[in-house]
Amino acid sequence: MVSQHGILLAAGLISDHFGPLVAKVCDCLLRHGALQLTEIVRRLKLPQGQVKNSLLVLIQHNCVQAFSSPRGDRTITLYLAIFDNVLHRLRFSKFISVIRAAIPESETLIEGLLQNGRLTFDQLVGRTISKVPEGTIRPAREEIRMNFNKLVYARYVERCPKAEPYFNPQEDEQSTAARRRVPKTAEEVLSLKQKVVNTATLSDPERFSEIPYGMEDASKANDCPHNAVAGAKRKHGAFEVDEELNSTIAENEVLWRVNFEKFIFCLKKKFCADRKKPKLKVGTHPIWESFFEANLTDKDTNSVTSSTNGILEKLGQKEGTAAMTIGDIKPVLLDLQCTTSDGEEFTFDLRKMVEACRNEEIESLVKKKYGQEAFTIFRLLVTQGCAVETDQIIDTTILDKQIVHSTLYKLWNDGYIDTEKIASAAGTGYAQFFVWRAKNTFREQFIDNLYHAALNLRQMVNYIAELLLEGSKDETKLRNRKNILILALTRHDDSLMLFHDF
Numbered sequence: 001m002v003s004q005h006g007i008l009l010a011a012g013l014i015s016d017h018f019g020p021l022v023a024k025v026c027d028c029l030l031r032h033g034a035l036q037l038t039e040i041v042r043r044l045k046l047p048q049g050q051v052k053n054s055l056l057v058l059i060q061h062n063c064v065q066a067f068s069s070p071r072g073d074r075t076i077t078l079y080l081a082i083f084d085n086v087l088h089r090l091r092f093s094k095f096i097s098v099i100r101a102a103i104p105e106s107e108t109l110i111e112g113l114l115q116n117g118r119l120t121f122d123q124l125v126g127r128t129i130s131k132v133p134e135g136t137i138r139p140a141r142e143e144i145r146m147n148f149n150k151l152v153y154a155r156y157v158e159r160c161p162k163a164e165p166y167f168n169p170q171e172d173e174q175s176t177a178a179r180r181r182v183p184k185t186a187e188e189v190l191s192l193k194q195k196v197v198n199t200a201t202l203s204d205p206e207r208f209s210e211i212p213y214g215m216e217d218a219s220k221a222n223d224c225p226h227n228a229v230a231g232a233k234r235k236h237g238a239f240e241v242d243e244e245l246n247s248t249i250a251e252n253e254v255l256w257r258v259n260f261e262k263f264i265f266c267l268k269k270k271f272c273a274d275r276k277k278p279k280l281k282v283g284t285h286p287i288w289e290s291f292f293e294a295n296l297t298d299k300d301t302n303s304v305t306s307s308t309n310g311i312l313e314k315l316g317q318k319e320g321t322a323a324m325t326i327g328d329i330k331p332v333l334l335d336l337q338c339t340t341s342d343g344e345e346f347t348f349d350l351r352k353m354v355e356a357c358r359n360e361e362i363e364s365l366v367k368k369k370y371g372q373e374a375f376t377i378f379r380l381l382v383t384q385g386c387a388v389e390t391d392q393i394i395d396t397t398i399l400d401k402q403i404v405h406s407t408l409y410k411l412w413n414d415g416y417i418d419t420e421k422i423a424s425a426a427g428t429g430y431a432q433f434f435v436w437r438a439k440n441t442f443r444e445q446f447i448d449n450l451y452h453a454a455l456n457l458r459q460m461v462n463y464i465a466e467l468l469l470e471g472s473k474d475e476t477k478l479r480n481r482k483n484i485l486i487l488a489l490t491r492h493d494d495s496l497m498l499f500h501d502f
Contacts, residue, residue, distance in 0.1 A: 002030055002083050003444065005451035010086040012458055017089065018057050021046070025054040026063060029081035034067075034192065036076055055079055061117035062257055067196050068166045077164060080196055087500065088260050090454070090493050095263045099156065102266075106147045110156065110258065118160050118255045121148060121211055149210040155262045158207040160255040161200035207259075265301045268502045271494065272304075272353050276336070286321045287332045290314035291346065302351040308344055354502045361495060362446055366416065373399055374407045378438065381417060387435035389422075408436055416442050447499045454496060457489040 002010070007030045015023035028043055029035060037055070041048050058064035062085045068075050088095075092114045099110045112127045113119060119127070125144050132138050151157040169192070201207070273292045280288055294310030308326050315321040315329070330343070338346040359382055367375035376397050381388060388396075394404050411417045418439050423432050464482040472478055 003448040003451060005448050005455055006083065007031060009451045009455045009458070010081075010083055012455060013086055013089045014058075014063065016458075016462070018054075018061075021050060022054040022057050025051055026058055026081055026086065029064065029079060030083060034069075034078040034080040034196070036078055040079070061085075062260075065161070065196055065200055066164045067200065068164055070168055070170070075166075080193060082193070082197065084501070085260060087496070088263075090489070091267070091497070093490070094267060094493075095258065098263055098266045099151075103147070103150050103154065103156070106151050106156075109144070109148055109151060113157065113256065113258045118257045120252055120255060121145070122252050124148065124256070145211055152208055152210045155208055155259055157256055158259040159202055159209065160257050161197075161202060165196070165199045167196050167199045261301070264497070264501050267497060268301070268350060268354070269295070269304060271357075271498065271502065272348075272350050275353070275357060280336075281332075284332050284336070286315060286318050287311065287324070287329050288336060290318070290321075291333065291336075291338070291348070296345070303347050303349050305345055305347045308346070311346075350502075354498065357498055358443070361498065362442065365446070366411075370407065370410055373397075373403050374411060377404065377407055378411060378416065381436060381438040385438075387420065387437045390434050390436065393436065412436075415439060415445055443499065447496075450492070450496050450499065454489060454492055457485055457492060461485045461489065 007027060010030060011023045011027040014026045024044055024046070025040060028040055032039075032043065035043075037048065037052060040055075041051050044051065055064060055066075058081070059066060063082055065080050065082055067078055067080065069078055070076075095114060096107060096111060099107050108128050108131055109124055112124050116123075116127075125141055128144050129138050148157070269292050273288065276288065277285065290311045291306050292304055293314045294306035295304050296306060296310065308329065311329055311333075312324065312326065315324050333340075333346045336348070338348045340346045359379075363375055363379050363382070366378045376399065377393060380393060380396055390404065390408070393399075393408070394401055397404065399407075408417070408419070412419055416439055417436050419434050419436050421432055422435055461482060464478050464485070468475060468478055468482070
């Protein structure tokens with residue numbers, strides 16, 4: 001379940017973009033889970049029309065998923081808030097930067113989807129043409145379609161999920177009787193959200209099915225790097241689809257949206273690549289960059305796999321590295337903890353690096369807050385991953401006994417660690433001693449602190465924006481302060497993504 005400060009941050013982001021009324025509806029769904037329209041109306045004491053319009057806005061911008069579910073002898077419609085998608089509104093500028101580096105000619109299309117949530121291709125064409133400055137040549141529809149298909153082929157854009165899929169909670173692994181006996185936990189809420197999202201999601205061939213070209217456009221489409229079209233008709237299994245009819249439907253009726261998973265994966269790769277750069281040896285930076293650029297597939301979001309030929313191809317495009325050979329790059333990749341089974345493809349485990357980075361972030365906070373001794377003790381407990389006796393902590397860390405005792409108490413009092421008294425047989429009697437372990441929920445507490453900090457930064461930015469609207473005398477000073485706070489929020493979001501998205 002989303003923490004208190006996470007809900008406040010999400011409601012604040014929605015309020016910034018769509019106003020307080022829509023934010024109230026989003027807040028209600030985040031706090032209470034999937035609800036019917038009538039239940040939302042009852043809880044908020046708002047007119048049904050206003051609540052319905054707010055839900056439509058949230059659905060349009062991918063922040064709420066509607067689904068049908070059985071209740072008794074009838075089927076009802078429920079609405080579920082998607083917290084992750086709300087939080088992504090913090091990083092729209094980062095998403096645009098990703099496209100600017102990968103497919104710059106498609107930047108306007110991505111910008112349109114980020115701003116409007118869901119659009120048909122026909123709407124995107126109209127918006128793209130309207131953005132062209134006067135006196136500049138307007139792009140042809142076929143050119144826009146080609147740039148759009150590049151986004152679909154690379155999975156930056158997908159067809160929208162089912163509007164209202166059917167989901168039956170009775171089909172869950174637990175029986176209805178067991179559900180009544182066991183109280184709802186955060187895991188169950190997340191499981192419900194994930195199951196509803198999975199039910200609504202189209203199959204990959206449907207999600208990433210490009211817009212077909214007409215006969216007159218086929219020759220132009222063949223110039224597209226991935227060869228999107230092979231003629232007027234395309235075979236899907238045993239069926240032939242009339243491309244002209246299919247193209248009309250895809251352009252005028254099918255709704256498209258940004259594929260957030262792809263963008264988060266790109267940012268995850270960039271984060272891991274940048275995080276390791278300061279530790280790289282001289283001359284290995286181009287190899288490390290080329291390894292990530294030559295990634296073979298995006299299906300596994302927990303690792304990066306690249307072939308040696310792909311890496312050499314990318315190195316050949318960089319200045320000063322065109323003469324590198326396989327013999328030059330293999331030792332470097334192995335030194336960077338990449339694994340290989342055949343010597344032809346190398347894999348780097350992003351999950352391990354993300355885990356290490358998370359521990360570093362928390363340990364750094366502990367060090368700043370409590371000092372070097374607390375940092376040493378906390379790292380030991382996290383590394384061990386199990387209960388550690390007090391005397392063992394003293395012996396391992398080589399710290400003074402009194403310092404260890406006082407530090408353990410501080411960490412325990414602030415919720416970073418747990419303790420337990422153990423009794424054991426010792427000679428003719430029993431001895432009692434304490435064991436300590438890193439608390440399972442210390443990360444949730446850390447993430448909530450991150451939400452709180454982001455919430456404060458956002459509120460400060462909004463406060464300065466209000467002062468600027470009122471016409472303050474120190475306008476230049478306020479604008480500079482606002483820019484600094486926005487930059488701080490952008491950097492802070494890197495930590496949010498590390499713990500919440502990666």
